[in-house]
Structure formats: structure tokens, C-alpha cells
Amino acid sequence: MQKGDEVILTVESLAGEGKTIARQDGMVYFVENAIPGDTVRARVWKLQKKYTEARAVEILAPSSLRVQPRCKHFGTCGGCKWQNLAYESQLQFKHRQVVDAFTRVGGFENPDIQPVLGCEDQYFYRNKMEFTFSEYRWLTDEEMKREEEIGKEIALGLHIPQRWDKVLNLEECWLQSEMSARIVNTVREICKVWNLSVYSSHTESGYLRHLVIREGKRTGEVMVNLVTTTDWPEAMQNMSSLLVKHFPEITTIVNNITSRRSMVAFGEQEKVYYGPGFITEKIGEYTFRVSANSFFQTNTLQAERLYNVACNLAGLQPNDVVYDLYSGTGTIAIYLSHAVERVIGIEVVESAIIDAEQNAELNRISNCYFLQGDLKDRLTKNSAWLQDHPRPSIIVVDPPRSGIHARVIDQIIKLLPERIVYVSCNPATQARDARLLADRGYVLHVVQPVDMFPHTDHIETVAFFTRA
Ligand SMILES: C[S@@+](CC[C@H](N)C(=O)[O-])C[C@H]1O[C@@H](n2cnc3c(N)ncnc32)[C@H](O)[C@@H]1O
Numbered sequence: 001m002q003k004g005d006e007v008i009l010t011v012e013s014l015a016g017e018g019k020t021i022a023r024q025d026g027m028v029y030f031v032e033n034a035i036p037g038d039t040v041r042a043r044v045w046k047l048q049k050k051y052t053e054a055r056a057v058e059i060l061a062p063s064s065l066r067v068q069p070r071c072k073h074f075g076t077c078g079g080c081k082w083q084n085l086a087y088e089s090q091l092q093f094k095h096r097q098v099v100d101a102f103t104r105v106g107g108f109e110n111p112d113i114q115p116v117l118g119c120e121d122q123y124f125y126r127n128k129m130e131f132t133f134s135e136y137r138w139l140t141d142e143e144m145k146r147e148e149e150i151g152k153e154i155a156l157g158l159h160i161p162q163r164w165d166k167v168l169n170l171e172e173c174w175l176q177s178e179m180s181a182r183i184v185n186t187v188r189e190i191c192k193v194w195n196l197s198v199y200s201s202h203t204e205s206g207y208l209r210h211l212v213i214r215e216g217k218r219t220g221e222v223m224v225n226l227v228t229t230t231d232w233p234e235a236m237q238n239m240s241s242l243l244v245k246h247f248p249e250i251t252t253i254v255n256n257i258t259s260r261r262s263m264v265a266f267g268e269q270e271k272v273y274y275g276p277g278f279i280t281e282k283i284g285e286y287t288f289r290v291s292a293n294s295f296f297q298t299n300t301l302q303a304e305r306l307y308n309v310a311c312n313l314a315g316l317q318p319n320d321v322v323y324d325l326y327s328g329t330g331t332i333a334i335y336l337s338h339a340v341e342r343v344i345g346i347e348v349v350e351s352a353i354i355d356a357e358q359n360a361e362l363n364r365i366s367n368c369y370f371l372q373g374d375l376k377d378r379l380t381k382n383s384a385w386l387q388d389h390p391r392p393s394i395i396v397v398d399p400p401r402s403g404i405h406a407r408v409i410d411q412i413i414k415l416l417p418e419r420i421v422y423v424s425c426n427p428a429t430q431a432r433d434a435r436l437l438a439d440r441g442y443v444l445h446v447v448q449p450v451d452m453f454p455h456t457d458h459i460e461t462v463a464f465f466t467r468a
Helices: 087-105 178-193 233-246 300-314 331-339 350-362 384-388 406-415 427-439
Strands: 006-014 020-024 027-032 039-047 051-061 128-134 155-160 163-169 208-215 222-228 250-257 269-274 278-283 286-291 321-325 342-347 368-372 394-397 419-424 442-450 460-467
Touching: 006 027, 006 051, 006 087, 027 039, 087 427, 087 442, 128 163, 128 178, 155 178, 178 208, 178 222, 178 233, 222 233, 222 278, 233 250, 233 269, 250 278, 278 300, 286 331, 286 350, 300 331, 300 394, 300 419, 300 442, 300 460, 321 331, 321 406, 331 342, 331 350, 331 368, 342 350, 350 368, 394 406, 406 427, 419 427, 427 442, 427 460
Parallel strands: 027 051, 222 250, 321 342, 321 394, 342 368, 394 419
Antiparallel strands: 006 020, 006 039, 020 027, 039 051, 128 155, 128 208, 155 163, 208 222, 250 269, 278 286, 419 460, 442 460
């Protein structure tokens, strides 16, 4: 077989990054542009020793799981790769992904993996979106024919799959709200009319970098954050006046300024041009202050379900002492504080600790303590604080995708909590860590997956352990 050859394949299941898996004649194929159940004519574009990558160029027999995608950008945009797959099937595939992780990676026999808690709102579920400016827009095959006419226009939108240098000019988007897409289109038009330049990492020049929109789904508050390379008050003042006139729903406008080369929507300096400079959002009965650069769970509705799952599994008692490790802006700590004696949150990012303290104050909570530092050190050499607090009866962990550092697992075990609640956005690393806990005296009872990101292959899970 060679690059460019075509094969007829029947797709079996989903793989990561929006790809699918098919098998034929002892060969494993990762197929793009298809869903399980499709029979496709696929063109080979990459040959590896153990697998082949191919792209479906024709659907010969469509899968019964296909649905009509809503978004006109579906297929080109990197945002929602599974919009053409029935939501029930998405949940089943996510469930399988968790089962596979706990059996294959974790080595658990028949683990109790509950059905995935699906998201009621499968569209417009995100409270935050980051859009990127680009000097040139990414052109679809159809648009290539009109390249002369449109190719030179600036783009504002999302990256196309696996290409951090290509930006799709987004005209509609079903992830945040109808208004958010209108703000994107209006900002782009203003920038075009004013002939504002776009930052290029090649030349390291240009003004516009990102547009970040945050919406309090429960409060209706809206933040527009324009990320630029330099401080240009006149341009920002004019932009703010126009935006507020067009969108009275906007409650605050900020400008993050960064001269760094890395393409992250985060500024070293922040200036507020309208409103208070932050929005508030509610999870359960608690209100959280969310500034432009704060971490906050992106799906408000499902974050509440996730935290309820964590609280219910933990079986909180009034005399419980909880350590919330990887506590971010303190949302989990605050959410469960009313039911326990005290909560100690530990987090490495300083601004997140400041947010957590402010959030505790905002909600008049006095039994949460937040400590800044890397957990590896906070639980070992820099652990004098342990003298001031009782040992935990419950440890809640919510680490990043890489999971828990092995040294942190050692320390968790030494602290001897009765119960461990492990929240994760990566079932593979969670299953790896679950095995370490199980081998050292903790019994895995149940794993509850929660779907925070419909139409993507991401899945959040809560695992519950007790000391044997
Ligand atoms: C998935 S977020 C969880 C945030 C929070 N629990 C929530 O629900 O909003 C993971 C957090 O772990 C923090 N973190 C990453 N590595 C860390 C480390 N080595 N020590 C302490 N915190 C860390 C990150 O800054 C981030 O806030």
C-alpha cells in the first residue's frame, strides 16, 4: 500500500481527536471524516508500521447513527467533531472509553462505571470561548475558487483541526450563544473598517491577537476581552463605545496586553474599559467572581452536576475535614463547605488562590483555607501548615490532564484519608492513578462519568475510593 491509495472500509468505533477506527486484512486504520457504522471509500495519507491513516472521500453506506450537523462550519472547524453523531451514541462511546481505561490501563476487573450523565443543553453550553485573529483566513475548497476576492481579508474564529497556524473565519457557532457569534462578527467588521493590523508570530508585529467572550449562564453577565500586543487606549475606547451600543447585554469590556510570542489569550497587563472588569456566575447557591484570566469550569450546568456527584459520593458529614487538592479558584471547596467542618484547598497558581479567597468572602464562608504551592512540596518539605489543621477524613483531587504526580500519591496515602474523591478530565491517567491507590489499600467503588463537552471526545469522571 502507498500514500494516495484508496480502500473501502467499514468503521467500527471512535478514536481520539475526532478520528475513527476501522480494521481490514490485519491492518488498523485511523479514518477521518467518518463515524462508526459508515462504509467509506478512504484515501490513505500516512503509513506507519502499526497503523495507517486515511481520510474518507466518499460515504458509500451511511451509518444509522448519523444526524444532520447544525453548524455550517462542521467538518472544517476544530470545535465540534461529533456534531454528525447522535448524542446517545456519543455518550455510549464516551462510556466505552472510560471502561477501556479502567480495565486496560488500570487493570480493574468489571469496574462499576455508571452510565454517562449527559448534558441537557447539547448546544450553547459553554460559558467561555476564545477566538483568534489571523492575517489571512483559512479557505475551504469552495472558497479557494474565490481566493482573489476573499483571501486577503483578516479572519477571526477558531483553529482548524490540528493546525495552530490556520484560523477558520467563524460566522456562526453553536457552542456559546447566538449573541457571542454576533459579537465575533461585529468585532471583525470594526477591525476591518478601521484597518487594524493582526499580530503575526513570524514578523512579531501587529496589534490584534484574540477575542475572549465569557457569559454568566446563570447571571446573564457578559465580558468581552480583547487581547492585543500593545496598549492603545484610543482604539479600545472607541471599540468599547461601539460594542456597548450594539450589545447592551455586555456588562464589562477589558483589554489584555501581551507582547509574548506564545499564542495564549492571556495578558501581562489588563485594562478595564467598561464595567467592573469581571463577571459573576452561579454554581448551586454560590456566586463566583470570574475575571478575564481566572480558571472557571466552562460548562456551568454540568459543573454543578459534577460537583453534586462528588459531594454525594463523598458522603459528607459535619465533622469531616476535606483537603481539596488542585483547588483552582476554590469552586469545589466552597461548594461543599456548608456540609463539613473545614476545607483546605491547595493550588499552584497564585491568582487562582486570590480568586478562591475572594470567592469565599463573597459567599460569607469562613471554614475554607487556601494555600498556594506545588503539591509535590506542599505535602512534603513545605508542609508545616499540617500542624495547624486536622488530618483529612476526605481528600478530593482534581488534577490537570497529566494526573497526580507519583510523589503526591505517596503523600495522599500517608495522610490516611478514609475517603478519596478523584475528579478527572482524562480517564487514562485517572485509571493509572486508581491502580496505584488500589495497590496501596484503597478500594475503588464506582466511577461516574459526566459529559461536560458534547460533540467532542472529552469526558469528565468522578471516581470514589475508601480505605480498605
Ligand atoms: C482541572 S483544574 C481544577 C480546578 C478546580 N478544582 C475546579 O473545579 O475549578 C486543575 C488545577 O490544578 C492546578 N495545578 C496543576 N498542577 C499543580 C501542582 N503541581 N500543584 C498544585 N496545583 C496544581 C492548576 O493550576 C489548576 O487550577
